[in-house]
Amino acid sequence: MKKFFYVFYVALILLFIYAPIFTLVLYSFVDTPVVSIEQAFKIGFSFDLYKKLFNDAALMKIVWDTLLLAGIVAVLSTLLGTAGAIGIYYSKGKLGKGIATANQIPVINAEIVTAVALVLLFALVIKESRSYVILVVGHLIITTPFVVLSVLPKLKQMDPNMYEAALDLGASPFKALIKVVLPEIFPGILSGFMLAITLSLDDYIISAYTKPAGFDTISTYVYGAMAKANANSSLPALRALSAIIFVVIILVVIGKNIYATRKEKQR
Amino acid sequence: MANGDIKRISREPIKYEAPAKRTLLGFSRKQLCIPYGVFLACFVVLPLLLIVFYSFTDSTGHISINNFVKFFSSATTLTTVIISILLALATTVICLLLAYPVAYILARSNLNKGGTLLLLFIMPMWINFVLRAMAMKDLLTMIGVFEINPYLSVIIGMVYDYLPFMIMPLYTVLVKMDKSLIEASQDLGASPVRTFFKVTLPLSMPGIASGITMVFMPTMTCYVISDTFGNGLITIIGKLIDEQFTTFQNWNLGSAMALVLLVIMLISMWVTGGFKSEDTRGTNL
Numbered sequence: 001m002k003k004f005f006y007v008f009y010v011a012l013i014l015l016f017i018y019a020p021i022f023t024l025v026l027y028s029f030v031d032t033p034v035v036s037i038e039q040a041f042k043i044g045f046s047f048d049l050y051k052k053l054f055n056d057a058a059l060m061k062i063v064w065d066t067l068l069l070a071g072i073v074a075v076l077s078t079l080l081g082t083a084g085a086i087g088i089y090y091s092k093g094k095l096g097k098g099i100a101t102a103n104q105i106p107v108i109n110a111e112i113v114t115a116v117a118l119v120l121l122f123a124l125v126i127k128e129s130r131s132y133v134i135l136v137v138g139h140l141i142i143t144t145p146f147v148v149l150s151v152l153p154k155l156k157q158m159d160p161n162m163y164e165a166a167l168d169l170g171a172s173p174f175k176a177l178i179k180v181v182l183p184e185i186f187p188g189i190l191s192g193f194m195l196a197i198t199l200s201l202d203d204y205i206i207s208a209y210t211k212p213a214g215f216d217t218i219s220t221y222v223y224g225a226m227a228k229a230n231a232n233s234s235l236p237a238l239r240a241l242s243a244i245i246f247v248v249i250i251l252v253v254i255g256k257n258i259y260a261t262r263k264e265k266q267r
Numbered sequence: 268m269a270n271g272d273i274k275r276i277s278r279e280p281i282k283y284e285a286p287a288k289r290t291l292l293g294f295s296r297k298q299l300c301i302p303y304g305v306f307l308a309c310f311v312v313l314p315l316l317l318i319v320f321y322s323f324t325d326s327t328g329h330i331s332i333n334n335f336v337k338f339f340s341s342a343t344t345l346t347t348v349i350i351s352i353l354l355a356l357a358t359t360v361i362c363l364l365l366a367y368p369v370a371y372i373l374a375r376s377n378l379n380k381g382g383t384l385l386l387l388f389i390m391p392m393w394i395n396f397v398l399r400a401m402a403m404k405d406l407l408t409m410i411g412v413f414e415i416n417p418y419l420s421v422i423i424g425m426v427y428d429y430l431p432f433m434i435m436p437l438y439t440v441l442v443k444m445d446k447s448l449i450e451a452s453q454d455l456g457a458s459p460v461r462t463f464f465k466v467t468l469p470l471s472m473p474g475i476a477s478g479i480t481m482v483f484m485p486t487m488t489c490y491v492i493s494d495t496f497g498n499g500l501i502t503i504i505g506k507l508i509d510e511q512f513t514t515f516q517n518w519n520l521g522s523a524m525a526l527v528l529l530v531i532m533l534i535s536m537w538v539t540g541g542f543k544s545e546d547t548r549g550t551n552l
Contacts, residue, residue: 003376006372006376006378007378009368009369009372010369010372010378010384013365013369013388013430014387014388016427016430017387017388017391017427017430017431019406020399020402020403020405020406020427021391021394021399021402023402023405023406023409024401024402024405024406027405034408035405035406035408035409036408036409037409080302080303080306081303083299083300083302083303084299084300084302084303084304086296086299086300087296087297087298087299087300087301087303087304088300090296090297090299091296091297091300095297095300095304096297096300098304099300099303099304099307102304102307102308102311102312103303103307105307105311105312105315106311108480108484108532108536109529109532110484110485110487110488110489110505110528110532111485111488111489112488112489112490112505112508112509112525112528113315113318113488113508113525113528113529114311114314116318116508116512116518116521116522116525117314117315117317117318117525118310118314119512120314120317120318120321120518120522121309121310121313121314121317124317137310140306140310141310141311144303144306148303173295173296177296198392198393201395202395202396204396204397204491205489205491205505209512218395218397218398219395219396219397222395222397222398222401223397223491223494223495226397226401226404226495227494238398238401239405242398242401242402245394245395245398246394246398249390249393249394250390252393253386253390253393254386257382257383257386261382
């Protein structure tokens with residue numbers, strides 16, 4: 001009885017989470033502006049929306065721009081955040097503590113406040129608050145703290161004697177860092193990198209405030225399209241795009257999990 | 268004789284000669300935090316100081332508290348603040364009530380063997396939240412819920428977007444909990460209900476606090492959801508700030524609003540007892 005209730009409740013919440021996603025994937029095969037059951041029967045299923053998506057050069061450019069931005073942001077924030085975490089961990093003084101505290105600000109701050117604060121700064125200093133560089137800086141502000149937070153626990157778990165041993169055996173501090181410390185904290189760096197990608201892909205508000213004119217990410221484009229559409233429905237081709245993104249994410253997450261379980265079993 | 272020698276020698280303190288120079292070209296590990304420190308100072312701390320400066324000045328740069336007077340004397344603004352807080356409260360409470368049983372079942376029952384079920388619950392976190400909002404809006408429109416009431420739609424949309432962020436910290440704290448405490452409580456004669464309220468629930472407070480912080484602040488400020496689900500009828504405090512910066516171009520008033528928001532954030536942080544972000548957002552996945 002208890003078990004039945006557990007399964008029932010879990011199934012109910014999963015239905016709430018996945019019903020919209022399945023509906024969207026289903027209606028990505030129905031070329032209709034209005035998502036409704038009658039329309040699905042009237043029009044029937046086809047790949048038309050996918051054809052429209054891949055033939056829409058503007059929409060394809062937005063997809064690649066979003067991915068490129070996320071890639072650039074993830075690489076930069078991983079470098080900045082990993083170096084930052086190592087620095088914070090080894091400087092016991094006020095400097096390290098201060099940086100660790102400042103690192104928490106973007107995590108807890110409302111994104112709109114981070115965004116308008118950045119606009120104030122750039123408008124004051126360079127009289128311009130929109131450019132690709134500012135967009136990257138804005139994304140770095142929200143992604144790098146999470147890289148730091150992923151790397152720091154791994155540094156704390158590491159045996160501190162290993163670095164000392166490398167130095168005693170004649171390695172330079174830089175070499176010891178690259179050859180000894182980095183491999184130890186690599187899992188943290190990797191999850192920080194992944195987190196930076198997802199946070200960048202997910203962002204709307206910072207992008208909306210700092211993106212240069214004529215540039216769009218998937219978030220800003222979809223939001224704009226939804227605001228314009230007066231029929232309570234999304235742009236049909238966007239459903240095909242979302243369906244592809246959902247499926248890719250599901251495959252990546254499942255693949256990563258299978259890989260992780262296998263590695264665990266090998267140990 | 269020989270033994271005594273060894274004892275005598277070993278009693279002498281070992282002199283450890285540290286390598287004379289541990290820096291190469293002045294390199295030390297501490298210095299690695301300098302780039303990020305400079306980055307944070309320029310792009311995080313300085314902009315926040317600018318918010319404070321702008322909120323206490325008028326458009327000509329003179330010091331004034333007019334922005335705050337305007338903010339707190341306008342009925343529309345205050346209504347918006349109250350509506351934002353109420354919407355965020357409703358969303359947070361519903362998320363907590365829905366997520367706690369999920370986290371409890373995942374952590375305690377054998378349904379979550381191999382972690383697959385947990386994965387299903389937090390996978391939406393990786394999907395762009397604007398796209399998820401779009402999907403939910405389409406579904407609500409299809410089944411006719413969207414027309415009923417804008418507040419209902421907004422709350423459904425917000426709960427939908429933030430539920431995984433409540434499940435994650437609750438699950439982390441429940442799965443790490445010492446099971447022997449629960450057994451001890453039952454051995455001592457407490458009923459399952461009493462055990463839950465006297466042992467499990469108090470021990471999961473850090474997860475609850477962390478979940479509340481992850482859900483409450485964004486729902487108060489992230490106007491994307493209220494815009495898409497509210498049909499333009501619902502304004503929250505995040506939208507108010509956005510309007511001052513984009514539509515009305517009154518950056519001083521906008522900064523004052525942002526400062527009020529910062530203060531609310533600090534208070535809510537103080538109430539929930541600090542923020543433990545290491546356990547959240549699925550960093551261990």
